[in-house]
Amino acid sequence: xxxxxxxxxxxxxxxxxxxxxxxxxxxxxxxxxxxxxxxxxxxxxxxxxxxxxxxxxxxxxxxxxxxxxxxxxxxxxxxxxxxxxxxxxxxxxxxxxxxxxxxxxxxxxxxxxxxxxxxxxxxxxxxxxxxxxxxxxxxxxxxxxxxxxxx
Amino acid sequence: xxxxxxxxxxxxxxxxxxxxxxxxxxxxxxxxxxxxxxxxxxxxxxxxxxxxxxxxxxxxxxxxxxxxxxxxxxxxxxxxxxxxxxxxxxxxxxxxxxxxxxxxxxxxxxxxxxxxxxxxxxxxxxxxxxxxxxxxxxxxxxxxxxxxxxx
Numbered sequence: 001x002x003x004x005x006x007x008x009x010x011x012x013x014x015x016x017x018x019x020x021x022x023x024x025x026x027x028x029x030x031x032x033x034x035x036x037x038x039x040x041x042x043x044x045x046x047x048x049x050x051x052x053x054x055x056x057x058x059x060x061x062x063x064x065x066x067x068x069x070x071x072x073x074x075x076x077x078x079x080x081x082x083x084x085x086x087x088x089x090x091x092x093x094x095x096x097x098x099x100x101x102x103x104x105x106x107x108x109x110x111x112x113x114x115x116x117x118x119x120x121x122x123x124x125x126x127x128x129x130x131x132x133x134x135x136x137x138x139x140x141x142x143x144x145x146x147x148x149x150x151x
Numbered sequence: 152x153x154x155x156x157x158x159x160x161x162x163x164x165x166x167x168x169x170x171x172x173x174x175x176x177x178x179x180x181x182x183x184x185x186x187x188x189x190x191x192x193x194x195x196x197x198x199x200x201x202x203x204x205x206x207x208x209x210x211x212x213x214x215x216x217x218x219x220x221x222x223x224x225x226x227x228x229x230x231x232x233x234x235x236x237x238x239x240x241x242x243x244x245x246x247x248x249x250x251x252x253x254x255x256x257x258x259x260x261x262x263x264x265x266x267x268x269x270x271x272x273x274x275x276x277x278x279x280x281x282x283x284x285x286x287x288x289x290x291x292x293x294x295x296x297x298x299x300x301x302x
Contacts, residue, residue, distance in 0.1 A: 050276070050294060054296070055249070056247055085197075085199075087197045090241040091241050094278060096199055096209070123201045125278075143294030144295075
């Protein structure tokens with residue numbers, strides 16, 4: 001799904017690789033697997049994440065800490081991704097999509113409970129940079145759709 | 152404020168140019184000047200914007216329409232930008248920052264009123280691509296800080 005009109009084959013290959021990295025990101029999230037999540041990311045100072053409603057966290061240490069906290073407090077989460085679009089520009093690429101989320105809010109050691117399942121929609125931007133043959137996520141920004149502030 | 156550890160002079164120049172483009176974006180926003188905003192952007196199909204609480208809008212037509220609507224409904228807006236960081240990777244660059252916003256919510260032809268001033272904080276990601284000597288915004292994503300959904 002490349003949208004950049006130059007060097008079509010190379011861009012299509014890159015777009016496929018970026019899309020695979022993006023799939024790996026959501027697989028790690030659904031599995032709540034911190035090691036798999038670390039593999040997806042560029043573990044650098046410039047890595048940053050903005051979870052829905054959270055302030056930005058910068059640097060891999062804080063990014064990893066946020067995933068650890070989210071995974072511990074999320075007994076179940078499932079994503080249906082819609083309106084996905086991949087754009088490649090040289091060694092950088094960004095994916096925009098909607099995350100349609102089904103999740104259970106848990107306690108620290110929370111057991112999964114169907115009674116607490118809830119849905120949400122998040123507009124997400126995922127930024128990747130090329131690392132040899134791989135693409136690493138360097139920025140994830142998710143924002144709740146439907147909040148009131150249009151500032 | 153380049154953070155990329157290669158070819159330092161070129162990257163610093165690029166980071167300065169990106170920062171200038173970022174300043175022009177907020178100047179156009181504060182001035183509520185659609186022509187100036189159009190100059191900032193890459194007016195392309197891949198251009199996209201996610202305003203705080205809004206779904207993503209893709210393509211320059213929809214992006215421009217959103218600025219027009221926001222400008223018509225915002226008699227006054229002022230930004231204090233904090234925690235700004237510029238990262239350049241080749242012909243792509245991203246700026247992350249916090250928008251500390253003072254604004255007046257207005258009606259269609261709304262007159263400015265001090266009584267209706269309100270504050271908000273938005274975590275923003277601004278993505279730029281090089282266009283000759285210029286850098287054009289290709290993606291703006293702003294999300295309200297302090298919303299409850301951590302999905």
